[in-house]
Amino acid sequence: MKKLFLLLLLPLQLFAQKFTPAEIAAYQAQAKKVNIIRDKWGIPHVYGKTDADAVFGLLYAQCEDDFKRVELNYIEKLGRMAEVNGESAIFNDLQIRLLFDSTEAKADYAKAQPSFKKLLDAYAAGINYYLYKNPKVKPALLTRFKPWFPLMWTDGSIGAINTSDLTIEELKKFYTGDHSPTAYVPVIKDQHSGSNGFAFAPSMTESGNSILYINPHTTFYFRPEVQMHSEEGLNAYGAVTWGQFFVYQGFNEHLGWMHTSNNVDIADMYAEKITKTDKGLFYEYDKKKLPVTQKKINISYLEGTSLKTKTFTTYFTNNGPVMAMREGKWISLKAKNRNAQSLVQSWIRTKAKSFEEYQKAMDLKANASNNTVYADAQGNIAFWHGNFIPIRDTKYNWSDVVDGTTSATAWKGLHNVKDMVHVYNPANGWLQNCNSTPFSSAGKNSPIKANYPSYMAPDGENFRGVAAVKLLSRPVKYTIEKV
Known part of the structure; x- marks a missing residue:
């Protein structure tokens, strides 16, 4: 010891x-x-x-x-x-400072x-x-x-x-005054590797207990494996991301949770209408002209053995920081990449003792990057596709730039968990997600795509998801070894 x-x-x-x-x-x-x-x-x-x-x-x-x-x-x-890597990292730092x-x-x-x-x-x-x-x-x-x-x-x-x-x-082009056209290069996401989570109800296991399969990504340079225990009811085991103080995905005596990333639309781009007068810069919103907020951001960078500083005058509208120029218009970003409630949620779920308590953690609606695959000692299994999801007018294409001059494109609060894509205790007895569509998460018992706004689950299917559904649809009683 x-x-x-x-x-x-x-x-x-x-x-x-x-x-x-x-x-x-x-x-x-x-x-x-x-x-x-x-x-x-x-x-x-x-x-x-x-x-x-x-x-x-x-x-x-x-x-x-x-x-x-x-x-x-x-x-x-x-x-x-x-400050460590030199001038090449300046605009990565500027992005962080604009968002955090x-x-x-x-x-x-x-x-x-x-x-x-x-x-x-x-x-x-x-x-x-x-x-x-x-x-x-x-x-x-x-x-x-x-x-x-x-x-x-x-x-x-x-x-x-x-x-x-x-x-x-x-x-970089916007904040260095380079407004030449930029060719759009679509991001091609890797569909062959990623996170895979599976939950099995007691009806699908030889032991009569539920089983949760967690893909924790515990390579040495990503996440370590740990156990945390206290006399105040904490007893969590699993993977923790380097430098964080909670078990990111794992289990306690009562239940377990596993995360996969998704493509839920939680950040939106707005085209701003900017005018310049002798009183400064203004943006249009609901036919009113409002002053653009300006903020000086100093970025220090290493050059040789000494630190130098570049100062940027950055711009914000009510939608968020201005991050780019497209087709001659300033583009702002609305997102919530930093959320104190998310940190609270990440902690309290590690101490949940029942399905009901875990649902209370989910009701904070603060997890902005993860799906959750869940199982517990009482035999419940569950899947939630996302958690922090803004309510928006469905007539707009939220995967593209939308009009920033009108309150019609404003966020209208957050969706309640009951209205999000989720599955509780499906009749087939298993759940899966492999960074894939939630509409195959429980085979024939999956949620129906037509019942949800497109921004809530734009994720497509992938080979891992197809293979998972095919394998899990076989009449097999599972053990830990068979999983």
């Missing part, structure tokens, strides 16, 4: 990382409440007295395994990659519920304690982690940024 104790050895450690004696004393107190046991495969089983203690230990263990990956994920989400507002993240931290704020504090403390204890580890950039950092990355998927089909190249 391994215990995290504070060793007050060299003053150099304190000086190197600049942690105060009070901070180190707090780390010491929390470390005494944490046990990390690594099994024969090196998987960390983290035991804490409280949920926050378990988070503290989890982040410490992640840093032991791959601090560089933990740090890199946050450098990216903070929009600071150019650190001021808003800090405000979300300040108003977080006390119990949740403890988790955020423990996240930062666990990493900072690791840095204090390991002075030979030299961060590429982040020498101190802040508790609001997780609120810049509120989804468990690494590539969860959604810009519709607006590109970095378009962003």
Whole structure:
């Protein structure tokens, strides 16, 4: 058994990382409440007295395994990659800064519920304690982690940024004043590989228990396998994305959850009508002229051994940041890539004890990048296609640029979970999703496409989905081995 104790050895450690004696004393107190046991495969089983203690230990263990990956994920989400990789990363950082507002993240931290704020504090403390204890580890950039950092990355998927089909190249051309035409190159998505999730009801298994098959993507550089346990009801096992404090997909004693990515339309492009007067820039909305919001964004970048800075004047309308110019019109983006509720949802689902409690987590309607395949110890199986889905007027083609000058194209709130594409306990006894259409998720018992707006599930079928339906339709009683 391994215990995290504070060793007050060299003053150099304190000086190197600049942690105060009070901070180190707090780390010491929390470390005494944490046990990390690594099994024969090196998987960390983290035991804490409280949920926050378990988070503290989890982040410490992640840093032991791959601090560089933990740090890199946050450098990216903070929009600071150019400070490490140089000028080539400037516009990737600009995109992040336009979509992820650190001021808003800090405000979300300040108003977080006390119990949740403890988790955020423990996240930062666990990493900072690791840095204090390991002075030979030299961060590429982040020498101190802040508790609001997780609120810049509120989804468990690494590539969860959604810009519709607006590109970095378009962003670069717009903010460098290059308005020459750009040929559109459609993105061809890989349909041969991805995530695969399967759930089997008791009627389909030899044991009479439900089975959940999780494809966790636990390659070493993507997600590690962990267990988190506390005396406050936490006991989750599964895959955690480097640097995050919750089990992204996995199980507890009562139920399990698995995620696949989808093509649900959650980000929209708006063509703005801009006019310039002696009083500044204005955009048209419902026949009124409103001032374009301008915001200075400074991007630091590495050149040689020194940092330089480029300043961009960026533009926002009520729809969102201006990200491109197409056919002579400014194109803004409406999306919610950063959502504090998504982080809350990601945590509370790990502690759900029943189908009803898991549904309450889904009712937060904050998961913007995932489908969910579910099974529990009571024999329930379920599938949800997406979760954060804005309500929109169906007469518009939301896969294309829409008119930004009218409230007719505004989002009208979010769809309730009961109105989203979902399947609960289908008669066939199995569910599948392979980054594919939800309209084959339960074979003949799948949802009917005509009953839903096209923006809710534009996903097509793929070879993995076709093969899954064919295999699962056979009259077989499954075991873990057969799955």
